[in-house]
Structure formats: C-alpha cells, structure tokens
Amino acid sequence: MNQFTVIHTYYNERSLLETQLERWNVYNTPIKIILIDDGSQEVPAEEVLRGVSFSENIDFSLYKVTEDIGFNSHGCRNLGARLANTEWLVFLDIDYTIQPSHLIKLQRESLAENTWYEMNAKFNGHGDPYVALNQFIIPKKLYLESGGYDESFVPFHTGDREFLSRLSSSYDTKNLEWLNLTCRRGGRKAVIVDDAAIPVYDDEKMIFYTRKFDPTNITPIEQRINFDWERVL
Numbered sequence: 001m002n003q004f005t006v007i008h009t010y011y012n013e014r015s016l017l018e019t020q021l022e023r024w025n026v027y028n029t030p031i032k033i034i035l036i037d038d039g040s041q042e043v044p045a046e047e048v049l050r051g052v053s054f055s056e057n058i059d060f061s062l063y064k065v066t067e068d069i070g071f072n073s074h075g076c077r078n079l080g081a082r083l084a085n086t087e088w089l090v091f092l093d094i095d096y097t098i099q100p101s102h103l104i105k106l107q108r109e110s111l112a113e114n115t116w117y118e119m120n121a122k123f124n125g126h127g128d129p130y131v132a133l134n135q136f137i138i139p140k141k142l143y144l145e146s147g148g149y150d151e152s153f154v155p156f157h158t159g160d161r162e163f164l165s166r167l168s169s170s171y172d173t174k175n176l177e178w179l180n181l182t183c184r185r186g187g188r189k190a191v192i193v194d195d196a197a198i199p200v201y202d203d204e205k206m207i208f209y210t211r212k213f214d215p216t217n218i219t220p221i222e223q224r225i226n227f228d229w230e231r232v233l
C-alpha cells in the first residue's frame with residue numbers, strides 16, 4: 001500500500017482552512033498531513049486550529065515560517081518535502097480538497113517511482129474538469145532529486161511553472177484521469193504595482209497586487225529553505 005503525506009501551505013485564509021479541517025476529519029483511511037503557515041500575521045493557522053481535535057486517522061503536524069517574506073509558498077513546499085517521512089507526497093494548495101474515496105484508491109494504485117502525477121479539478125465540484133496547475137503527486141525521492149522549487153523566485157508567482165517545466169523535461173508525467181479535486185476559490189488575477197514589496201491579496205475582488213517580474217533582476221539562490229521556521233503542533 002502506498003504511503004502518502006499531504007502537504008498544504010496556508011496564508012491568512014481562515015475559511016479555506018476550516019473547510020480543510022472538515023474534510024480531513026472525514027478521511028476514513030490513515031493519512032499524514034503537514035500544514036505549513038507561510039508567515040501569516042492576520043490569521044495564523046495556529047489560531048484557526050486552537051481547540052480543534054482530529055480523527056484517529058489523521059497524523060497531523062503544523063509548522064510556521066517565522067517571518068512574512070511574501071509568497072514563499074514554494075519554499076514552504078520544499079520544507080514540507082524535507083519533513084515528510086513517506087515515500088509519496090501529495091501537494092495541494094489550501095483551496096483544493098480531495099475526496100476520501102480517492103485517497104483510498106491512491107493508496108492502492110500502482111504508481112511508478114520515476115513518474116509524477118497530475119490531478120484534475122472542478123470548481124466547487126461542478127462543470128468540466130481541468131488540469132489543476134501545481135497540484136500533483138510525486139515520489140519524495142524524485143522531488144528531492146529534482147532540486148524542488150527554485151527559491152530565487154520568491155516572492156513572485158513564477159516558480160511553479162519553472163519547476164513543473166523542469167519536472168516534465170526530466171521525468172515521466174501522467175494524468176490521473178479518475179481523480180477530480182474540488183477547487184473552492186479559483187485563480188486570482190495579478191495587478192502590477194511597482195512599489196509592492198510583497199504580494200497583497202484581495203480575495204473579494206479575486207486579484208493580488210505584485211511588482212512586475214523581471215528575470216534580469218533575480219539573484220540566483222542555489223540552496224533551499226532560505227528562511228527560519230519552527231514546529232507549532
């Protein structure tokens with residue numbers, strides 16, 4: 001049976017985390033979950049989780065980045081991959097949920113150790129499925145071998161496409177056509193603001209403010225986990 005760790009990152013999104021909590025507690029198979037708070041100041045994950053109890057199937061741990069350095073979710077994913085102690089990793093943004101029955105099927109599925117797997121999604125569970133960018137399943141060994149996300153791109157929304165392109169060029173990729181995640185927020189449109197130090201999110205308008213990405217001004221960073229972090233739960 002395949003052993004998985006589901007890795008989520010979180011940033012000031014109480015309602016989405018509360019939805020995840022409801023989903024986690026109906027999982028009917030043992031699963032490890034790592035949640036990493038990307039420096040939330042307004043609504044830390046620890047605050048949302050205060051007093052919450054988990055079902056016996058959930059092996060849960062919470063970590064936090066100690067400083068809000070701005071869209072460091074890909075660095076957080078690198079941290080989650082390093083901390084996980086299972087063969088397989090499932091990366092999900094906080095607005096994507098997975099059906100309990102699909103977790104069970106994943107545990108029993110014949111998966112190739114040199115392959116990473118795309119997943120599909122439906123917005124609020126309805127409509128036509130689409131390939132869910134940056135939601136994927138991968139062997140931990142392959143993830144670490146690939147180098148993970150390039151943290152040179154913090155705080156820009158660029159590192160996911162670079163990393164997935166690198167994975168696709170180096171390893172086999174398959175789509176799990178039977179697996180449909182539920183997306184509970186949808187994509188936010190970027191609004192360029194020259195003096196934005198870090199991205200600022202407005203989920204009511206479904207936009208985020210960020211400075212323009214200029215690859216000529218990016219300083220390459222070879223190492224991973226370029227930030228301080230600590231375990232909370």
